[in-house]
Amino acid sequence: EADIYQTPRYLVIGTGKKITLECSQTMGHDKMYWYQQDPGMELHLIHYSYGVNSTEKGDLSSESTVSRIRTEHFPLTLESARPSHTSQYLCASSEYAGPGELFFGEGSRLTVL
Amino acid sequence: AQSVTQLDSQVPVFEEAPVELRCNYSSSVSVYLFWYVQYPNQGLQLLLKYLSGSTLVKGINGFEAEFNKSQTSFHLRKPSVHISDTAEYFCAVSDRGRGAQKLVFGQGTRLTINP
Numbered sequence: 636e637a638d639i640y641q642t643p644r645y646l647v648i649g650t651g652k653k654i655t656l657e658c659s660q661t662m663g664h665d666k667m668y669w670y671q672q673d674p675g676m677e678l679h680l681i682h683y684s685y686g687v688n689s690t691e692k693g694d695l696s697s698e699s700t701v702s703r704i705r706t707e708h709f710p711l712t713l714e715s716a717r718p719s720h721t722s723q724y725l726c727a728s729s730e731y732a733g734p735g736e737l738f739f740g741e742g743s744r745l746t747v748l
Numbered sequence: 749a750q751s752v753t754q755l756d757s758q759v760p761v762f763e764e765a766p767v768e769l770r771c772n773y774s775s776s777v778s779v780y781l782f783w784y785v786q787y788p789n790q791g792l793q794l795l796l797k798y799l800s801g802s803t804l805v806k807g808i809n810g811f812e813a814e815f816n817k818s819q820t821s822f823h824l825r826k827p828s829v830h831i832s833d834t835a836e837y838f839c840a841v842s843d844r845g846r847g848a849q850k851l852v853f854g855q856g857t858r859l860t861i862n863p
Contacts, residue, residue, distance in 0.1 A: 639791075670853075675757060678792075678838065678853040694852075725791060734780040734799060734842055737851060739791030 638662055641726050641740035648716055649748050656711045656743045658726035667709040668737065670725040671695060678725065684709060716747045750775040750841050752854035760860045761829055769824040769857045771839030781822040782840040782851065783813055792838060798822065809833065834861045 639660040648654060660667065665686045670678040670693075680693030684703040698720070699713050709728075713720055723744045727737040755770040773779065780799050784792040796807025803815040813824045822839060836858050840851040 675855060677752070677855040680850060680852075683850065693850075727792075734797075734844070736794045736797070737784075737792070739784075739793065741789070741791045 639726060639728055639738050639740045641724075641743050643743060644741060645744050645746075647746045647748065650715075650717055652716050652747075654713050654716055654745070656724055656726075656745070658709045658711070658740060659707050660709075660728045660738070661707060662728060662730075662738065663706065664728035664730055664738070665706065666729045667703065668727045668729075669693070669699075669701060669709070669711050670727065671697065672723045672725055672742070682711065716745075718747045721745060721747050750779065750843060750852045752839050752841050752852055754837075754839055754854035754857045756857050757855065758858045758860065760862060762862050763831055764828050766827050767825065767829050767833075767859065769837050769839075769859065771822045771824065771854060773820050773822065773839070773841045775820075775841060775843060778844045779841045780844060781813075781815060782842075783807065783811070783822070783824050784838045784840060784853075785809075786836045786838065786856075788835070795824070795837070829859075829861050831861050831863065833859060835859060 642657045667684045669682040672678045679695035681697040682701040684690045723742050725742045726740040753772045761767045782797045783795040785795045786792045798805045798815045806812045836856045838856050839854040
């Protein structure tokens with residue numbers, strides 16, 4: 636059973652607010668990812684990290700930022716939320732070597748009014 | 749760059765009927781292929797994966813998929829579905845090089861099982 640946790644599960648906020656979506660995993664995985672998921676659309680990779688102090692932007696441009704100060708923690712921050720940021724954000728992790736399985740959290744559904 | 753096309757956005761079937769969810773990919777390099785399932789209000793979980801070897805891959809919950817290199821397809825099948833199989837199914841691909849851990853997903857197929 637995967638041990639990767641996202642908080643909050645649901646968030647409704649007003650435009651201009653700063654928000655941080657938390658993601659933590661207890662499996663000791665080096666690699667972590669953030670995907671954005673909209674209904675009926677493919678998941679888009681927006682950020683990934685191969686280890687502490689390593690972060691890269693994904694294939695989909697995003698105004699969010701991430702940090703990786705600890706192996707187990709990979710938070711995503713939006714400095715000033717806008718309605719266009721309304722989406723579901725999925726965090727995932729995997730072991731370092733090889734084409735491994737991604738373990739996903741349950742997602743954070745963000746609504747910006 | 750890789751891409752994945754799931755040919756059906758929704759597939760309704762009756763319980764105990766067979767089902768096939770179609771997936772085609774495009775890539776200029778050799779790939780790894782995956783199917784993930786997402787139950788309502790949950791994250792994605794791995795159903796099965798093709799890395800190498802036999803082109804017929806068996807996964808959890810009675811699902812299997814066949815890799816067809818000439819047709820660049822990786823269709824998912826189950827001979828007899830159950831109500832509990834109602835979920836969204838995502839096909840994904842990654843290349844065999846340094847990007848092996850970066851998955852590209854299709855847009856998903858919503859499987860609905862009717863009693």
